Amino acid sequence: MAAVSVAAEGQLLYNRYYRKPEIYPMQWKHVDLSRNKVACAPFGGPIAVIRDDSKIVQLYAESALRKLRIFNSAGVQISETVWKNPGGRLIGMSWTDDQILVFVTQDGTVYQYNIHSELIEPNLSMGKECFDHGVVECVFWGNGLVCINEAHQLFCISDFKNPKPCKLADPNLEEFPLCAAVIEPQYTMSGNVEVLLGVDDHVLLVEEDGVQQVGIGVGLLQKMVVLRNGKLLASFTHDGRLLVMSTDFSNIIFKYSCEVGLQFSSLRLCFGY
Structure with missing residues (x-):
């Protein structure tokens, strides 16, 4: 029986092929x-x-x-x-x-x-x-x-x-945030929970003691999820881009256009292990 190419069964994402075989x-x-x-x-x-x-x-x-x-x-x-x-x-x-x-x-x-x-x-x-x-x-x-x-x-x-x-501190929002994610206390400098809120073209970082703007200009984020070690953030933008960046927003590590937009606002993001 001829071997089947992984590329033939998988879907290309950036420079890797991924597939979802049924286990049971x-x-x-x-x-x-x-x-x-x-x-x-x-x-x-x-x-x-x-x-x-x-x-x-x-x-x-x-x-x-x-x-x-x-x-x-x-x-x-x-x-x-x-x-x-x-x-x-x-x-x-x-x-x-x-x-x-x-x-x-x-x-x-x-x-x-x-x-x-x-x-x-x-x-x-x-x-x-x-x-x-x-x-x-x-x-x-x-x-x-x-x-x-x-x-x-x-x-x-x-x-x-x-x-x-x-x-937590009041973010003083007039509208509900587009999305939210959490950096767990054991991975923050303060030792307290930090909440990331997608607002307009930036992100608000909310703690118990204050609020600050981060990720200014990153775009309208529809979904966010933080890696469990608190180091990386995956996000999905309104224009269909998948971004993976550091949680301090200093570096975009990975960018991919999914060619989908707002109609996928119910998309679930998760980091696999």
Whole structure:
């Protein structure tokens, strides 16, 4: 049998070919990821799935009860429970480094579940200002969380092992940022969380003690993600360019035109390992 060229099976990106071979089929049945919120734990850990309450979806033979289901990385169900928590719309969900599943609802309530779909009490609150104005977006990292509310204020839990919410400096925004990313505390000079906000043609770096402009002239950024060691930032611009640069914005390491634009604003960026 003749060998198949990697180039024939792959897609050229910059000066490398990439391909996505199927390793094995998922074992779950009737799971439509487009209708659900999904959180995947790192390093092949469990996968959490819950119906997305921000979408109008048609129910087929399934129950009208909204369920949280947890699968292993092969799609075999580990556990499930009925979601009946108050707090409004589910804004974000993610696994911590300790494989605790964290949920944030619209009123700023933080729920935690273990891998057996058991609620870990007590629940947490991001504070009165999140309750009054409502959480719009969440950014998670290994053991922490940043929330942005409708008043464009930022609130942070830097470590779920010691969950004390704190308010970050006010960025004084008139409009909601285009995107957000987090540099984890262990990789910052100050030892505190640093939040990057895409605003107009630059980026705001927000800390607990202040706000500064960085990356001036980098362009309108639609998505950003920080490498887990805090050294690199990948971003996707409104005109379809993929940029990889240092997190101090001093050096653009990689630039690639994807020939797509704003219609791909829902693109997910991630750094692989």
